[in-house]
Amino acid sequence: MTNAPDFSLDAELEETADWEDDSPFESGYADEPDPEETATLTTGAQDLAERHALRRVAGLSTELEDITEVEYRQLRLERVVLVGVWTEGTVEDADNSLAELALLAETAGSQVLEALYQRRSKPDPATYIGRGKVDAMREIVQATGADTVICDGELAPSQLRNLEDRLKVKVVDRTALILDIFAQHAKSREGQAQVELAQLSYMKQRLRGWGGNLSRQAGGRVGADGGGIGGRGPGETKIETDRRRINTKIAKLRRELKEMKGTRDTKRAERRRHQIPSVSIAGYTNAGKSSLLNRLTDAGVLVEDSLFATLDPTTRRTTTADGRVYTMSDTVGFVRHLPHQLVEAFRSTLEEVADSDLVLHVVDGSHPDPEGQLAAVREVFAEIGATGVPELVVINKADLADPMVLARLQAREPHSVVVSAKTGEGVAQALAAVEAELPRPDVEFEALLPYARGDLIDRLHRHGEIDALEHTADGTRVSGRANADLAGELSAYAL
Known part of the structure; x- marks a missing residue:
């Protein structure tokens, strides 16, 4: 018997499961922040305090013999070894x-011990x-004393199973790691x-358990054991039952997300x-996207020097200089x-980018490979249909970047600005560039508005020029440009 985790979904997908109340790892959470201390904090600062309230449990091992899927997913990665396969490109x-x-x-939340x-x-x-490298990895x-191996790629179910069988510790691929951070x-x-x-879509193809327990047939009396309608009858194995439950849960989540998408579409x-x-x-x-949003709009959203700090999109209304x-x-x-599971799951959120009038493509100027960042983001733009925006x-991060790198990036990207969201350098130029790129009203008008129609003057200030x-x-004699709807209302007072 190996130490591979048991992907059993009984506890996760049944409403009666209550892992948090009985968790033996409850001591891993720090005390909640004092409400009086957080009352004066911005929303972003409160979010950061809550996130840092979670503490890892020292010495927690994932080498358990038989645990439920709920417990398996709640265990945090701790001491890890990284491994990658270099197939193309340079050493850098x-x-x-x-x-x-x-x-x-x-x-x-991991402590990285080795990387190769x-x-x-x-x-x-x-x-x-x-195979030789697998033996060397087992010795490492x-x-x-590592309890997890993380692979720099997406593993096939057979690769995951074979590695766990030979290494005797949990193996996680890049996709599962990103999903854990998002969770x-x-x-x-x-x-x-x-x-x-996204997690369920990923997990559905990777169900496994101890020996042949997922190959067990339920038998004709499964109804008495809680299987109920749809799970009755000989021939259905446990892995088939679990996969059916996952599909049911996926369908439910998609319905819920469709309703939420309706709200977003209405706005x-x-x-x-x-x-x-x-x-x-x-x-x-x-x-530095959230830092830039805070600098441009005083949004006060969460800012943290970590990957994927922002998952929930924030929209703020602001005004141009005019x-x-x-x-x-x-x-x-x-x-x-x-x-791919994340792109599909977050498609309704990413549609905000595709439907916008302008995209501020933020790149870290201090990163070792900013050109690689630009290319990776544009690949996602192509996948969500945002290449025409x-x-x-x-x-960003001009205060940390090499001036030679900044000059190289500006030569490569002529339509660009250099800023530091931290110090405020270049923010005024960025705002001016944004205002210049915004769509302008296209209908010219000249009108004499009665003083009783101050509402039209207000709308002209907000939506026209x-x-x-x-x-x-x-x-009030006024001339300028407005959109078609507003220009239509002004036509009654045209000169």
Whole structure:
């Protein structure tokens, strides 16, 4: 019998499971923040305090003999060894990929003990890395006392099973690691449902258990054991029952997300009806998108120096220097090889980018490979249909970046600005560039408005452009540009 975890879904998918109340690991959570201390904090500062209230349990091992899936997923990664396969690119590319995996592991709460990669033309179809490297990895695991091995790639179910059988510890791939981070950071109801949908889609193909327990046939008396209608009759194995339960849960989550998407679409349609321009801040994870949103709009959202700190999009209404109203939205960060399950689950959220009038593509100027970040994000843009949206590249962290790198990026991306969201450097130029890129009203008008129609003047200030305004004895003489709907209302007072 191996130490591989038991992917049994009975406890997770039945409403009667109450893992948190009886958890033996409850001592791993620090005391809640004092309400009086957090009363004066911004929303983002309170979120950060709550997130840091979670503490890891020292010495917690995942080498358990028989645990439920709920318990397995609640255990936190702790002491890990990283392994990657270098199939293409330069040595620097391989080092950057493994360094990013280490940051992902640390964000999930792990302590990285060792990291190594193997040069191969392609991953081994049976064990991801070569058989000799597997033996070396087992020796490293035993010497360091690691309880988890994280692979820098998405493993097939057979590769995952073979590695766990030979290494005798839990094996996690890059996709599962990112899903774990998302599960920790999701806060809104929509974000939590999106993450759960992605996790179940990933888990459905990777069900396994002890020996043949998932191959057991339920038998004709399964109804008496709680299987109920749909689970009765000989021939249905436990793995088939679990897979059916996952499919049922996935269908339920998709229905819920469809309802939430309706709410988001209604808000978006309302902005379109009023022809309010929208700007989306997108980019690689930890590039400084939330910091930039706070700097541009005083949003007060969570800012943390970690990967995937923001999962729940935030939209703020702001105005240009001449008074026009527009919205600015923060979005979830992207990463190389972003799991397909996440792109699908977060599609309704990512549609904010595709439907916006301008994308602020934030890139970390101090990163070892900013060009790689740009390429990875644009791959996701293509997947969600956002390639046609006007794009302004914002090179962030100018206070930490090498001036030679900044000059190289500006030469590569002519339509770009250099800023530091931390110090405020270049923010004024970025705002001016955003205002210049916003769609402008296209209908010229000249009207004499009665003083009783001050509401039209207010709407012109918020949604139009005023070239000249003069108060006369007969009313307010105004000229400029407005959208078609507003220009239609002004036509009754046209000169």
